[in-house]
Amino acid sequence: MAQSKRDTVHTYAAPVADDASWLPDLTPVDPGAHLVDGGVRDLDAVYYDTDDLRLTRTRATLRRSTGDTDAGWHLGLPLPGDIREEVEAPLSEEVPDELRDLTLSRTRGDPLRPVARIRTTRSVRHLLNGTGAVVAELRLDTVRAQSLLDRGGNALWTELEVELAEDGDRALRDAVEKALRDRGAERAGTRSEVARALTGTGSPVDPSPDPRPASAPGSSGEHVLTYVRGLVATLTDLDPAVRRGRPDAVHRMRVACRRLRGCLRTYRPLLDRSVTDPVRADLKWLGGELGAERDHEVLAERLATGVGELPGELVLGPVTARLRAWDVARRAQTRRRTLDALASPRYRALLDSLHRLVAEPPLRAGAAAGKPRKVMGKALRKEDGRLRRRMERALSLPPGAERDAAIHHARKAAKRVRYAAEAARPALGKPAGRLRRRAKAVQKAGGGHHDAVVARDALRRLAVSAHAAGEPGFTWGVLHGQERAAAGAREQQLSRMWGRAPQPGPRGKRVG
Structure with missing residues (x-):
C-alpha cells in the first residue's frame, strides 16, 4: 500500500x-x-x-x-x-x-x-x-x-x-x-x-514546463486561455487525490470539470467548436461519474445530521442502523464508479484532449483577438439573460415537481454565469465581480433547495424500506416534513433575492 x-x-x-x-x-x-x-x-x-x-x-x-x-x-x-x-x-x-x-x-x-x-x-x-x-x-x-x-x-x-x-x-x-x-x-x-x-547533464529533452502558447496580450483569447490553462492544471493535480480518496478531492475535481465546461460553452464564439464541443461532452460525462460519489456524500451527511439533531423521543425504530447500512452500500457503489471512470479509455482520451487544448489552443483569430470588454462582456450578458429567463419562469410556477425542476435548471444557469464571470474578472474588473457574487448567491440558495428535494426523495425510499421490514416510519416522516419546509424556505429566499436583483446596465457599460 x-x-x-x-x-x-x-x-x-x-x-x-x-x-x-x-x-x-x-x-x-x-x-x-x-x-x-x-x-x-x-x-x-x-x-x-x-x-x-x-x-x-x-x-x-x-x-x-x-x-x-x-x-x-x-x-x-x-x-x-x-x-x-x-x-x-x-x-x-x-x-x-x-x-x-x-x-x-x-x-x-x-x-x-x-x-x-x-x-x-x-x-x-x-x-x-x-x-x-x-x-x-x-x-x-x-x-x-x-x-x-x-x-x-x-x-x-x-x-x-x-x-x-x-x-x-x-x-x-x-x-x-x-x-x-x-x-x-x-x-x-x-x-x-x-x-x-x-x-x-545537457539533456537532449528540455525538462522545463511546456511553453505557453502565445496570444495577443490583453485580448479576449488570452484571458480565456489563461482561465482554461489553470483549470486543466487543477484537474491534473487533483487526479491522484481523487484516486486516494482524499477529503474534498472528488468535489473539487467535479467543480473543475464544471468550470472548464462552462467556460468552453460561454466563450465558444472565441473557439473552434469542432474541437471544444467533444471536450465539453467528455467533461459532462466525467462530472456525472464523479457526481454520484459527491452527491451521495452530501446526502448522507445531511440525513445523518438530521437524525442526530432530532430529540430522542422522535427517533423510533432502528433509524440510525438503517441509515448507516444504506450509506455503506451506496458509498461503496459510488466509489467504484469513480475509480472505474478514471480507469476508462474515455478518461484517458479526455486527458489527451485537454493537453492538446492548452498546447494548441483552438482560438478563432477574429473573436479571440477582440477586446475583452466587447467580446467577453457580450458573452456574459447572454449568460445573464438566460439566468433571468429561467429564474423568472421557475418563480412563476406553483409549488410542486415542475417548479423544483425549474429552480434546479435556473441554478445550473447561475453556475455558468458565475464561472464565466470568474474568467472575465481579470479583464472586466468590478462589474464582473458583482455579477459573480450575485450568481453565486443564487447558486447557493438554489443548491440548498435542490439538496432538500433530493433528501425528500431519499427519505421516502428509506421509509418504504423500513415499512417493508416492519419498522416504524414515524421518524422518516418527521425528517421528510423538515426537508419540505427547508425547500419552501429556500424558494422564499430565492424570490426575495430575485426581487432585489439589479437590472442590466447600458449596452457595453455593465455586465450585471
Whole structure:
C-alpha cells in the first residue's frame, strides 16, 4: 500500500563543496541550540519519467531509492504553496501499479522509463534545541547526476537541505534560513532535483514546463486561455487525490470539470467548436461519474445530521442502523464508479484532449483577438439573460415537481454565469465581480433547495424500506416534513433575492 507524507524540505545552493565546517552558528535560532553529527550516508536514486518528461514538466517526480532508511519508491506531487506531498511504496523492481495509476493524469498512459540516476554523499547534522529535542535536520549533499537519456551527460553540485521536525514552526524555519543566507546560501528554487540533473547533464529533452502558447496580450483569447490553462492544471493535480480518496478531492475535481465546461460553452464564439464541443461532452460525462460519489456524500451527511439533531423521543425504530447500512452500500457503489471512470479509455482520451487544448489552443483569430470588454462582456450578458429567463419562469410556477425542476435548471444557469464571470474578472474588473457574487448567491440558495428535494426523495425510499421490514416510519416522516419546509424556505429566499436583483446596465457599460 502507498503511504503519504507532507514534505517541507527546503533546498539551498551551498557556496562550498563537501565541507560540513561551513555550516553557520545556529545558536541564535534557539537558546542552547547546537548541531550534532548524524553521520554520512550514501544514497542512490533512479528517476523515472516518460520520454518527453511529462512528470518533470509538471513538477512531479518518481524515483526508486536505495541506500537510506527511505529505500523504496517515492512519488512526489506538488501541492499549493511551498510544499509537496510524497507517496511511498515498498522497494520492487518495477514501478508499483498504485504509483503508476497516480501518475496517469500527467503521463496520459505513456510508458515510464529511467531518465536519470542521482548518487548522493550526504553529511547529516541534527539541530537540537535547549532541551535536547531534534528540531531540524541539515543535510549537506555532494550530488553526482547522470542522464540516462540518449546523448545525456554527467553533472556535479553541492547543496544543503533543511527539514524541520514534524512540529517545527515557521519562525524556526525563518531563523535557520536567515542564518544560512548570512553565510552565503541561497534557495535553490522550486525545480526538482531531477530537473536540475537533466539540465546540468545537457539533456537532449528540455525538462522545463511546456511553453505557453502565445496570444495577443490583453485580448479576449488570452484571458480565456489563461482561465482554461489553470483549470486543466487543477484537474491534473487533483487526479491522484481523487484516486486516494482524499477529503474534498472528488468535489473539487467535479467543480473543475464544471468550470472548464462552462467556460468552453460561454466563450465558444472565441473557439473552434469542432474541437471544444467533444471536450465539453467528455467533461459532462466525467462530472456525472464523479457526481454520484459527491452527491451521495452530501446526502448522507445531511440525513445523518438530521437524525442526530432530532430529540430522542422522535427517533423510533432502528433509524440510525438503517441509515448507516444504506450509506455503506451506496458509498461503496459510488466509489467504484469513480475509480472505474478514471480507469476508462474515455478518461484517458479526455486527458489527451485537454493537453492538446492548452498546447494548441483552438482560438478563432477574429473573436479571440477582440477586446475583452466587447467580446467577453457580450458573452456574459447572454449568460445573464438566460439566468433571468429561467429564474423568472421557475418563480412563476406553483409549488410542486415542475417548479423544483425549474429552480434546479435556473441554478445550473447561475453556475455558468458565475464561472464565466470568474474568467472575465481579470479583464472586466468590478462589474464582473458583482455579477459573480450575485450568481453565486443564487447558486447557493438554489443548491440548498435542490439538496432538500433530493433528501425528500431519499427519505421516502428509506421509509418504504423500513415499512417493508416492519419498522416504524414515524421518524422518516418527521425528517421528510423538515426537508419540505427547508425547500419552501429556500424558494422564499430565492424570490426575495430575485426581487432585489439589479437590472442590466447600458449596452457595453455593465455586465450585471
